[in-house]
Amino acid sequence: MPRAEMVHWWFAGGFLMLGLLGLAQAVVGEEVWGMRPWRRYLWPGLTFLMGVLMWPVMTFYTNSTIHMLAHGSWAQVLMLAGGLELARASGRVQSQWWRLSSALALLVSGGAFIVHEQQHWLFSRAAFLHHALGWTLVVGAVFPLLQAFRPRSVVAASGFATLFVVVAVMLFCDRDTAAIFGHLSTYAGTPHR
Amino acid sequence: MSAEIAQRIERRTAERSLRARIVLALGPATILAGLVWALLQPYRLTFLHPHGQGFWWLVGGEAPLYVVLAGVVFWRVVAVPLAEDLEQ
Numbered sequence: 281m282p283r284a285e286m287v288h289w290w291f292a293g294g295f296l297m298l299g300l301l302g303l304a305q306a307v308v309g310e311e312v313w314g315m316r317p318w319r320r321y322l323w324p325g326l327t328f329l330m331g332v333l334m335w336p337v338m339t340f341y342t343n344s345t346i347h348m349l350a351h352g353s354w355a356q357v358l359m360l361a362g363g364l365e366l367a368r369a370s371g372r373v374q375s376q377w378w379r380l381s382s383a384l385a386l387l388v389s390g391g392a393f394i395v396h397e398q399q400h401w402l403f404s405r406a407a408f409l410h411h412a413l414g415w416t417l418v419v420g421a422v423f424p425l426l427q428a429f430r431p432r433s434v435v436a437a438s439g440f441a442t443l444f445v446v447v448a449v450m451l452f453c454d455r456d457t458a459a460i461f462g463h464l465s466t467y468a469g470t471p472h473r
Numbered sequence: 474m475s476a477e478i479a480q481r482i483e484r485r486t487a488e489r490s491l492r493a494r495i496v497l498a499l500g501p502a503t504i505l506a507g508l509v510w511a512l513l514q515p516y517r518l519t520f521l522h523p524h525g526q527g528f529w530w531l532v533g534g535e536a537p538l539y540v541v542l543a544g545v546v547f548w549r550v551v552a553v554p555l556a557e558d559l560e561q
Contacts, residue, residue, distance in 0.1 A: 286533035293539040300499055300547045307495050308559055315558045322551070452536055 285406075285456045287337055292451030294330045295444045298323060302441025306434055320369040328362030331355050350396035357385035376431045382424035382440070390417030402463040409454050416446060493556040500548025507540030 301323045305313045314320050334355030342348045364381045367373045393414030399407040423440035426433060457469045464471070511518055519526050519534040526534070 282529040282533045286529060289536045289539060290533065292536070293543050296503070296540065296543045297547060300503060300543065301551065303499060304496050304547075304551060304555060307492050308555060312555070312559055316554065319551070319555070452540070 281340065283456055284341055285454055287341065288451045288454040291330065291333075292448045292454075294326060295451060296448035298326055298330075299441050299444035299446075299448060301326070302444060303438065306437035306441055310432075321366065324362045324365030324369055326362075328359055328366060331358030331360075331362055334358060346396045346398075350392035353392045354389050357388045361385040377428055379424050379428040379431070383421045383428070386417045386421035386424065386443075390414045390419075390421065393417065399465070399468075402460060403465045404468040405453070405455050405458040405460040405464075407468075408460040409450050413447060413450050416443070416450070420446075489559050493559045496552050496559070497548075497556050500544045500552045503544030503547065504541050505544075507537045507542075507544060510540060511537035 305323070332355070334351055338348055338351035338355055341351065361382045361384075364373065364378050368378055391414070393410050397407055397410035397414070401408050401411050420440070420443040423436050423443060426436035427440065430436060455471070457471045458464070459471070514537070515521055517534075517536050518538065519530045523531055
């Protein structure tokens with residue numbers, strides 16, 4: 281079985297790609313982005329795929345009930361946000377208010393991060409990053425919320441995309457057992473390679 | 474064509490060209506970030522010292538390479554066609 285930190289890095293790659301796609305879309309605007317139909321499905325398709333891939337994570341990395349609930353909720357909200365954006369891309373739903381699903385996904389994901397981290401911030405790097413990721417996602421929910429009210433806002437679109445890049449960086453920094461700012465609890469285990 | 478219209482077209486073309494350059498720069502910037510990371514923390518690349526490492530470390534433990542890979546895929550698959558569309 282791959283280590284938990286590797287799974288974090290794989291998902292970090294996915295989030296980095298989501299961030300790059302979002303940034304490119306924010307730079308060129310909706311019209312140019314939609315000139316090739318396949319491009320409209322990239323972001324929502326990848327989000328949905330990452331939601332599907334969270335299910336094996338939930339199944340094989342269940343250390344506790346709270347971990348299972350957190351991983352399961354991420355899977356559900358990623359699939360929900362990706363699915364609704366796929367429906368928007370195909371034109372099946374039109375209302376801008378569906379963007380609120382992304383805000384909901386970020387709030388639920390952030391909440392799950394904060395709730396399922398049982399240790400304090402400086403217990404280990406993983407604990408620190410779980411707290412930091414949780415609060416980043418909760419605060420970052422303001423961007424899709426803003427997009428629901430102002431769909432053409434470049435600031436909201438860029439902020440939303442940058443959020444994914446930040447999440448990717450934090451996930452890439454994650455290690456199963458490593459110090460954070462010189463702190464590592466003796467209960468955290470022995471650092472490996 | 475009046476000078477005002479010509480100036481407006483020129484300004485719009487310059488703006489599109491700037492956007493295309495930004496989009497085209499995102500991929501190489503990501504690749505560069507991955508390479509710099511690999512140089513700063515070579516121990517994060519398992520294939521540089523593979524002795525005694527298992528399958529998952531050799532395949533799944535190459536985090537800086539994922540950054541480079543994401544940059545390459547984005548650049549070739551998304552950024553280049555997007556810049557072409559933008560220039561049209």
